[in-house]
Amino acid sequence: MTIQQTVVEVNLKNLKNNLNFLKSKLNPNTLIMGVVKAFSYGADSLIIAKELEKQKIDYLAVAYASEGLALREKGILSPILVLHPQTNDFNTIIEFKLEPSIYSFRILKAFTSCSKFDKNYPFQIKFNTGLNRLGFHENEIDTLIARLNGLKPTYIFSHLGASDDENEKDFSNDQIKIFSSLTENFQNKIGSKIKRHLLNTSGILNFSESQYEMVRTGIGLYGFGNDPKYKNDLRPVINLKTVISQIHKISKGGSVGYNKGFIASDNITIATLPIGHADGISRQYGNGNGNVIVNGKLAPIIGNVCMDMMMINISKITCKEGDPVIIFDDKNLSAEDFTKAIGTIPYEILASLSKRIKRVIIT
Ligand SMILES: *Cc1c(COP(=O)(O)O)cnc(C)c1O
Numbered sequence: 634m635t636i637q638q639t640v641v642e643v644n645l646k647n648l649k650n651n652l653n654f655l656k657s658k659l660n661p662n663t664l665i666m667g668v669v670k671a672f673s674y675g676a677d678s679l680i681i682a683k684e685l686e687k688q689k690i691d692y693l694a695v696a697y698a699s700e701g702l703a704l705r706e707k708g709i710l711s712p713i714l715v716l717h718p719q720t721n722d723f724n725t726i727i728e729f730k731l732e733p734s735i736y737s738f739r740i741l742k743a744f745t746s747c748s749k750f751d752k753n754y755p756f757q758i759k760f761n762t763g764l765n766r767l768g769f770h771e772n773e774i775d776t777l778i779a780r781l782n783g784l785k786p787t788y789i790f791s792h793l794g795a796s797d798d799e800n801e802k803d804f805s806n807d808q809i810k811i812f813s814s815l816t817e818n819f820q821n822k823i824g825s826k827i828k829r830h831l832l833n834t835s836g837i838l839n840f841s842e843s844q845y846e847m848v849r850t851g852i853g854l855y856g857f858g859n860d861p862k863y864k865n866d867l868r869p870v871i872n873l874k875t876v877i878s879q880i881h882k883i884s885k886g887g888s889v890g891y892n893k894g895f896i897a898s899d900n901i902t903i904a905t906l907p908i909g910h911a912d913g914i915s916r917q918y919g920n921g922n923g924n925v926i927v928n929g930k931l932a933p934i935i936g937n938v939c940m941d942m943m944m945i946n947i948s949k950i951t952c953k954e955g956d957p958v959i960i961f962d963d964k965n966l967s968a969e970d971f972t973k974a975i976g977t978i979p980y981e982i983l984a985s986l987s988k989r990i991k992r993v994i995i996t
Contacts, residue, residue, distance in 0.1 A: 668851030675986035723747035797835035797859035890936030913985035
């Protein structure tokens with residue numbers, strides 16, 4: 634395919650492959666929740682949600698109510714868990730049949746006191762088992778059950794804080810133990826079995842014995858595991874590609890970009906690319922830290938990344954204006970390697986990919 638502008642390619646074949654690989658780690662009756670928050674980690678939540686529905690996903694999850702509403706407005710019908718509702722979201726949540734995560738007494742009150750509230754409306758309860766981000770603490774169960782006043786959640790869940798980290802196995806196992814005991818306690822006190830979910834992608838890969846009735850997967854769907862050994866099993870869904878807009882010859886001593894961010898120590902050739910901060914390329918990639926691929930070769934990003942453009946050194950590469958450039962993809966340079974150069978992780982760059990970049994579906 635010829636590239637004429639910056640594009641995010643969304644590879645649905647890889648998405649399907651990743652879903653099937655993750656399924657292979659699970660019992661056949663364990664449900665799967667596909668996490669499509671943050672525009673599906675930059676891919677495009679509508680494209681991904683549609684494909685996941687085609688693959689018979691059981692649940693979807695978003696971070697905020699507005700993300701769920703956007704999917705409902707485009708015809709997505711699956712149950713959608715809203716992980717982090719805010720107090721003024723509940724009428725919207727109910728109007729659009731989203732399922733809120735209730736993670737604090739303040740949020741429980743906002744839910745039960747909103748004007749559209751109905752005592753049979755489905756909701757889930759989030760427990761904090763060690764991440765210390767959101768959720769009720771184990772010692773709040775009695776008060777929680779009293780305040781629920783007979784309401785029953787569809788699911789109770791928690792989130793692992795270090796499931797990707799080999800060195801923190803004890804921490805994860807402690808979280809699993811706490812979850813197991815508090816859910817049992819909750820079920821006993823509420824007087825019925827409530828379904829549970831705990832594992833995220835690296836939880837599925839490293840602690841699959843704790844899969845309970847459902848698991849939640851985000852990054853794995855998009856092609857990243859927590860270990861290089863999954864390289865062949867999980868395939869990146871998102872390729873970020875652009876094109877050479879213009880080529881310049883710079884004489885020794887000449888500067889490139891704002892504030893003369895780069896000074897040529899030789900006669901060099903540079904190329905300008907139509908992608909910058911506003912597209913998700915942070916400033917740290919500049920000044921030689923990040924590299925992109927032009928005609929199979931690494932080209933360093935030089936000078937300061939601009940809002941809408943950046944420049945690369947192509948002195949050693951045969952190329953011309955209009956040639957394609959790979960920022961990261963599933964073959965030449967992974968998002969993992971691209972982001973490692975500035976000490977960050979694929980989650981961050983994927984979630985930063987601007988909506989102004991065109992999405993192109995690959996099947
Ligand atoms: C984002 C998120 C997930 C998905 O995690 P991955 O590591 O991307 O699989 C799961 N659960 C919660 C609560 C999250 O916030």
